Amino acid sequence: MALLEIENMHSFYGNIQALRGISLSVEEGEVVTLIGSNGAGKTTTLRSINGVMRPREGKVVFDGEEIQGIPAHRMISRGIAQSPEGRKIFPRMTVLENLEMGAFHRNDRPGIREDMNRVYDLFPRLKERVKQEAGTMSGGEQQMLAIGRALMSRPKLLLLDEPSTRARRAHLRYHQRDQRAGNYHPARRTERQRSPGNCHPRLRTGDRLHSHLSLSR
Amino acid sequence: MEAGEANKTRSGVLIDSIRTSSWQSRIAVVLVAVLLVLLLKQAAQDPGQFLSQLFIGLTNGAILALVALGYTLVYGIIELINFAHGDNFMIGSFVGLTVLSGTFAGLSLFGAITDDSGTFLKIIGVIITLFVAMSVCGLVNVGIERVAYKPLRNSPRLAVLITAIGMSFILQNVGLIWKGPAQVPFPQLISDEKVFGPGSILFRWNDLFVVGVTIPLLIALSYFIQRTKQGKAMRAVAQDKEAASMMGINVNRTISITFLLGGILAGASGVMYGLFNGITVFNVGFTQGLYAFTAAVLGGIGNLTGAVVGGLLIGIIGAMSDQYIGTRWTAIVIFAVLILVLVFRPRGLLGDRSAVQGGGE
Numbered sequence: 178m179a180l181l182e183i184e185n186m187h188s189f190y191g192n193i194q195a196l197r198g199i200s201l202s203v204e205e206g207e208v209v210t211l212i213g214s215n216g217a218g219k220t221t222t223l224r225s226i227n228g229v230m231r232p233r234e235g236k237v238v239f240d241g242e243e244i245q246g247i248p249a250h251r252m253i254s255r256g257i258a259q260s261p262e263g264r265k266i267f268p269r270m271t272v273l274e275n276l277e278m279g280a281f282h283r284n285d286r287p288g289i290r291e292d293m294n295r296v297y298d299l300f301p302r303l304k305e306r307v308k309q310e311a312g313t314m315s316g317g318e319q320q321m322l323a324i325g326r327a328l329m330s331r332p333k334l335l336l337l338d339e340p341s342t343r344a345r346r347a348h349l350r351y352h353q354r355d356q357r358a359g360n361y362h363p364a365r366r367t368e369r370q371r372s373p374g375n376c377h378p379r380l381r382t383g384d385r386l387h388s389h390l391s392l393s394r
Numbered sequence: 395m396e397a398g399e400a401n402k403t404r405s406g407v408l409i410d411s412i413r414t415s416s417w418q419s420r421i422a423v424v425l426v427a428v429l430l431v432l433l434l435k436q437a438a439q440d441p442g443q444f445l446s447q448l449f450i451g452l453t454n455g456a457i458l459a460l461v462a463l464g465y466t467l468v469y470g471i472i473e474l475i476n477f478a479h480g481d482n483f484m485i486g487s488f489v490g491l492t493v494l495s496g497t498f499a500g501l502s503l504f505g506a507i508t509d510d511s512g513t514f515l516k517i518i519g520v521i522i523t524l525f526v527a528m529s530v531c532g533l534v535n536v537g538i539e540r541v542a543y544k545p546l547r548n549s550p551r552l553a554v555l556i557t558a559i560g561m562s563f564i565l566q567n568v569g570l571i572w573k574g575p576a577q578v579p580f581p582q583l584i585s586d587e588k589v590f591g592p593g594s595i596l597f598r599w600n601d602l603f604v605v606g607v608t609i610p611l612l613i614a615l616s617y618f619i620q621r622t623k624q625g626k627a628m629r630a631v632a633q634d635k636e637a638a639s640m641m642g643i644n645v646n647r648t649i650s651i652t653f654l655l656g657g658i659l660a661g662a663s664g665v666m667y668g669l670f671n672g673i674t675v676f677n678v679g680f681t682q683g684l685y686a687f688t689a690a691v692l693g694g695i696g697n698l699t700g701a702v703v704g705g706l707l708i709g710i711i712g713a714m715s716d717q718y719i720g721t722r723w724t725a726i727v728i729f730a731v732l733i734l735v736l737v738f739r740p741r742g743l744l745g746d747r748s749a750v751q752g753g754g755e
Contacts (some may be wrong), residue, residue: 253642265637
């Protein structure tokens, strides 16, 4: 049984259908990259997995349990963390507070400490700026923070939406070598950045060419 | 030498900022300067009277600041001007009155606490009254949010705003049925003898009482928001609801807690208003609510420090206007401040930097 199994998922923004029957599976330890043009539905797919959107049809099975329709704030304790599109860090909170927010549902202080140090190891830049307000950092630094914040929950499944936006490639590479976090499930846009994933389902706007995945607006 | 140079550049910066300032802000600065000069002239003529009036202003301001915080907390988190908040303040003063009278719905639960009660009983009575009013107002505020605002979470903002005005009318009419249309007297539990000060300077026990309740509340609030997990969650929700929910924060619960906090402050404020002024009335929430709203806007809505600064300033402006311009002019003066702020500096004195919210955007 795969860690994440999506069957025939349909999602809507109001009356506008964004996803038409997505099926996808992610094994434990696997890196899956979603690629596709603007508006293909990469972000919508991730939003439908992590509960920000409720898919109108279809099943999302995570760790053996159906999770579609569970509100977003319960997902993180099940082991799904996301670094969202556009980073969405908390601009008026310090770097430290942002990371603490990533571990909001946890109460094991030593474990949180440990994970925080691990994030600092991954992104030494964040350690330098612990007390700085997150909104005053550069885009790339904010991206590091968004990824670090997602890692703070010690997730089983990590959803990275546009993780390379404004981030330096060097940092991403470094990050990709660290496999301890479990699974990465990044949505990538450009050809150049396709390399990290083991498998590249391709989302296309308005057609069903791919049997594995098809999306349309 | 270096210091001199730094000074030079600093004054250079000042000159530059004057040169680039808009006509609007120049007019505003001149206006404020003229008013301050006039005020100082009065102060010089009779310092005792001026200082006494300043203390009254600070006390009134502290009461307003607590209400203003409620407006600003709620605005910070869901960008709603909760017009029912002032009326919640009125409910607070009514609950306080009810507890002090010891009678509820025709049932006499215990003897009323009056002017003649012993000091110990008075102190205990006031503490219990504050506590009850704070709890009731907190819960009423949470209830209002659940019933009236939560179902409209995804509707246009105007719909929620109108609902808030509707809620305000409902509460006002509850007050009208509860205590009738006339002003109701509060027992005078706290002496208005002066505490200290030479000659004609008045700093009374009830000024001290208000300040003594307000400051711990403000400290507790700031501790809660800055240090506790739930407080941090509140700031996170104010800045980005979707990201907050991805972090496992229950957004709806956090909004409820924000309303609870606002209500608690309004409850304390309502009781203090009653005890300080000796009266309350069913529509006191309307006038005091608008003053507090003005205070929140003056300080920069969404900004907690701003609400306190704005509250104190409005209190002082009101007291000065009572003394030097005339009581009848006070409302006009205060709303003139609101209009001037909206024209000259819509984001308020400290509004460019908000403690709860992201601000700026």
